[in-house]
Amino acid sequence: MTPIEDIIIAAAKKAVQELFNQEATDKLIQLQHTRKDFEGDFTLVTFPLVRFAKKSPEATGKLIGEYLVENVEELTGFNVVKGFLNLVVGDAYWFSFLQEIAPLPQYGVASKDSKGLRMVEYSSPNTNKPLHLGHLRNNFLGYSVAKILQANGHPTVKVQIINDRGIHICKSMVAWQKFGNGETPTSSGMKGDKLVGKYYVAFDKAYKVEIAELIEGGRTEEEAKKQAPLLLEAQNMLLKWEEKDAETVALWEKMNGWVYEGFEKTYTEMGVDFDKLYYESNTYLTGKDIVEKGLEQGVFYKREDGSVWIDLTEDGLDEKLVLRKDGTAVYMTQDIGTAIMRFNEFPGLESQIYTVGNEQEYHFKVLFLILEKLGFSQAKSNFHLSYGMVELPEGKMKSREGTVVDADDLLDEMAQAAQQIAEEQGKLEDVSDEDKKELYKAIGYGALKYFLLRVDPKKTMMFDPKESIDFYGNTGPFIQFNYVRTRALLRKAAANGIQVGSSELVSLTDGERMLLHKLYDFPATLSAAAAQYDPSQIANYVYDLVKLYSSFYQGTPILKEENDAIRGMRLELTKQTGNVIKTGMELLGIHMPERM
RNA sequence: GGUCCUAUAGCUCAACUGGAUAGAGCAGCACACUUCUAAUGUGCAGGUUCGGGGUUCGAGUCCCUGUGGGAUCACCA
Numbered sequence: 304m305t306p307i308e309d310i311i312i313a314a315a316k317k318a319v320q321e322l323f324n325q326e327a328t329d330k331l332i333q334l335q336h337t338r339k340d341f342e343g344d345f346t347l348v349t350f351p352l353v354r355f356a357k358k359s360p361e362a363t364g365k366l367i368g369e370y371l372v373e374n375v376e377e378l379t380g381f382n383v384v385k386g387f388l389n390l391v392v393g394d395a396y397w398f399s400f401l402q403e404i405a406p407l408p409q410y411g412v413a414s415k416d417s418k419g420l421r422m423v424e425y426s427s428p429n430t431n432k433p434l435h436l437g438h439l440r441n442n443f444l445g446y447s448v449a450k451i452l453q454a455n456g457h458p459t460v461k462v463q464i465i466n467d468r469g470i471h472i473c474k475s476m477v478a479w480q481k482f483g484n485g486e487t488p489t490s491s492g493m494k495g496d497k498l499v500g501k502y503y504v505a506f507d508k509a510y511k512v513e514i515a516e517l518i519e520g521g522r523t524e525e526e527a528k529k530q531a532p533l534l535l536e537a538q539n540m541l542l543k544w545e546e547k548d549a550e551t552v553a554l555w556e557k558m559n560g561w562v563y564e565g566f567e568k569t570y571t572e573m574g575v576d577f578d579k580l581y582y583e584s585n586t587y588l589t590g591k592d593i594v595e596k597g598l599e600q601g602v603f604y605k606r607e608d609g610s611v612w613i614d615l616t617e618d619g620l621d622e623k624l625v626l627r628k629d630g631t632a633v634y635m636t637q638d639i640g641t642a643i644m645r646f647n648e649f650p651g652l653e654s655q656i657y658t659v660g661n662e663q664e665y666h667f668k669v670l671f672l673i674l675e676k677l678g679f680s681q682a683k684s685n686f687h688l689s690y691g692m693v694e695l696p697e698g699k700m701k702s703r704e705g706t707v708v709d710a711d712d713l714l715d716e717m718a719q720a721a722q723q724i725a726e727e728q729g730k731l732e733d734v735s736d737e738d739k740k741e742l743y744k745a746i747g748y749g750a751l752k753y754f755l756l757r758v759d760p761k762k763t764m765m766f767d768p769k770e771s772i773d774f775y776g777n778t779g780p781f782i783q784f785n786y787v788r789t790r791a792l793l794r795k796a797a798a799n800g801i802q803v804g805s806s807e808l809v810s811l812t813d814g815e816r817m818l819l820h821k822l823y824d825f826p827a828t829l830s831a832a833a834a835q836y837d838p839s840q841i842a843n844y845v846y847d848l849v850k851l852y853s854s855f856y857q858g859t860p861i862l863k864e865e866n867d868a869i870r871g872m873r874l875e876l877t878k879q880t881g882n883v884i885k886t887g888m889e890l891l892g893i894h895m896p897e898r899m
Numbered sequence: 900g901g902u903c904c905u906a907u908a909g910c911u912c913a914a915c916u917g918g919a920u921a922g923a924g925c926a927g928c929a930c931a932c933u934u935c936u937a938a939u940g941u942g943c944a945g946g947u948u949c950g951g952g953g954u955u956c957g958a959g960u961c962c963c964u965g966u967g968g969g970a971u972c973a974c975c976a
Contacts, residue, residue: 338919348918350956360956386956387919429976469976583976610974619902620972627974634976664903665971691904692969699969724938746938758912761904763969765911775938776924777912784938792935824915831915843913843923850923857940864935877935899938 304403307377307392307823308334308345315347318370325355336820342382343389344820350386360386394811397819398872404822405804405875409886411825413456420651423449423688425658426463426575430562431471431503433496434569435700436693436708436766437660440755443892444690445658446575447756447838450890455833460649464581464641467559473540475499476554477533478506488561494568494711495561509533572714574748574892581641587632590640593677594626602676613673623669638670639677646679654684656836661689661761688836691763693755708768717747717772724774725899734898742896746780749893753779756891757842777846779893782884785849785856786895789881792862796874801862803878805871814855818876821848825883829890838891845887852880 312332319327331351337343349356349364356363361383368381368388379393404410425445428434434442449459479486479502488495510533517527528534543551570576594611597603603611603625611626625636632640646652657667667687674682692699700707721743725731731739754772758764765771774780796803811819825844832840861877864870885895 336915385919624974633974661904662970730936773925780938788936853939862935
């Protein structure tokens with residue numbers, strides 16, 4: 304079925320040609336959705352056309368409107384308001400649209416792997432601290448974008464790069480050696496990442512005491528910070544690690560292993576996963592040979608002290624270091640190496656999408672530019688999925704001030720809150736305890752995911768632990784609730800042998816027409832969300848759809864309708880709405896329960 | 900100082916990428932449950948879209964400028 308918009312646009316072009324003897328470009332034909340308060344489905348803006356028509360906007364609209372209704376059988380009427388030509392699509396079209404999507408396995412979703420391979424990187428944690436609220440936004444975003452790309456026909460590789468080496472993990476290691484008394488996740492019953500995080504905090508605390516003592520003894524603050532024995536020990540540990548000292552490496556592996564176990568649990572709860580993991584301990588040395596090659600190509604230049612730079616002043620940026628004077632790699636070196644490694648590893652890879660906070664915008668701008676200059680033209684379509692910080696009422700999250708919202712704790716609280724509400728409602732008495740547990744998670748986690756994903760990624764967002772997350776109104780559970788309503792209707796229909804769908808054309812109510820029009824918009828929403836790497840568009844779309852359905856449900860008999868054809872149509876509409884809700888929400892990583 | 904992001908109802912967010920009278924949720928008020936699941940629906944009230952210029956038939960959206968908030972410009976990662 305050709306999209307109705309294409310039909311109208313083509314006909315409108317012909318109209319302009321025939322009526323005004325003027326070639327119509329895409330710019331001249333502006334077709335948009337008709338606003339709610341006016342009658343019609345699509346609106347043609349006539350202002351761009353008046354200079355060719357040599358008539359008023361109203362008269363121009365009337366002429367084109369008459370032409371279109373005459374020549375496009377799907378259109379049954381029009382009206383012109385202040386130069387806006389509102390076109391009415393007939394019930395027959397909407398009805399046949401419903402017939403057409405009914406048998407599809409997943410309406411709106413493009414056929415699998417029909418487009419180019421994309422890589423999405425997200426999470427990318429340090430191994431010295433547990434995951435927090437910021438990671439939740441990151442993971443939900445990255446995971447959702449990967450799913451959205453898949454739904455648009457792109458195969459994807461989901462990856463994370465784990466920052467498993469460096470001074471931060473050495474700090475935890477030193478503290479554990481000193482104060483740990485051999486404590487393990489098993490002996491303490493603590494999650495591995497929490498345990499390692501605990502020693503990172505312990506390090507910081509002891510380090511501060513040492514600094515204070517040194518200042519007491521007459522050092523300046525700056526000296527004290529550099530000379531504190533604990534810090535020297537951690538630095539020494541890092542050196543030993545780099546020399547591959549067996550004992551150090553063994554400890555490092557043990558503690559990182561604990562962290563991975565802990566992370567794995569959190570990821571499972573979050574419902575995210577990865578196709579491939581990269582570790583910085585493997586990649587931190589890469590990129591140096593590429594810098595060497597780039598030097599030969601003249602992309603980079605060497606300064607007198609031996610350090611290597613790239614001059615990006617012509618591109619409006621500044622000069623950037625890519626190799627230290629001692630020949631060691633910096634962050635940028637590593638990222639160049641990793642990116643190129645991935646392009647080589649996955650030959651068909653169109654682009655890499657990096658889900659990283661907006662504080663690194665400059666870094667990625669530089670990185671992509673360097674990659675291009677090195678001859679990797681794919682980098683042109685690389686994308687930094689940059690997102691804003693999640694702020695708390697008291698400001699930014701600061702681990703030092705204990706204002707970090709822990710991911711595990713928050714997930715747990717969400718499920719508990721869902722449980723409390725569900726118990727108050729008392730609709731689940733015959734559900735097994737195990738299923739209840741799953742349900743509370745679906746609802747609680749769904750609320751959290753929806754809350755974090757419905758906001759434009761690039762915006763800084765506010766999270767008030769006490770008030771932010773609701774289960775009523777514009778929320779995940781509201782959407783789940785309406786999905787549950789569609790399922791309940793269909794279950795009942797099936798149990799009573801009532802037919803879903805009908806081939807008999809019946810006239811539609813306004814509510815039904817609006818719902819159908821909204822369903823019709825789903826594929827366009829999906830591709831826009833993919834093009835802009837923006838899950839919030841899907842969240843907002845699904846909410847709009849659900850509001851329409853909820854209103855329809857409340858005001859129109861569905862199962863109780865006595866006319867077979869109308870009831871069949873309404874049930875089919877219910878079914879398709881449910882399907883689209885489910886498809887959309889699963890792209891956000893949110894599960895849809897069958898009842899609640 | 901340079902660059903980037905951002906400012907919309909009391910609060911949290913939308914606005915189909917330049918279109919009509921700027922929309923939702925929460926909070927407030929008023930109605931509607933012997934009902935196809937009320938985690939709901941229908942209303943009311945709430946706005947100088949940060950200020951000032953400009954472009955355009957038309958600006959919350961684009962340009963300039965000022966102000967507030969955030970980020971970044973490390974031989975840190």
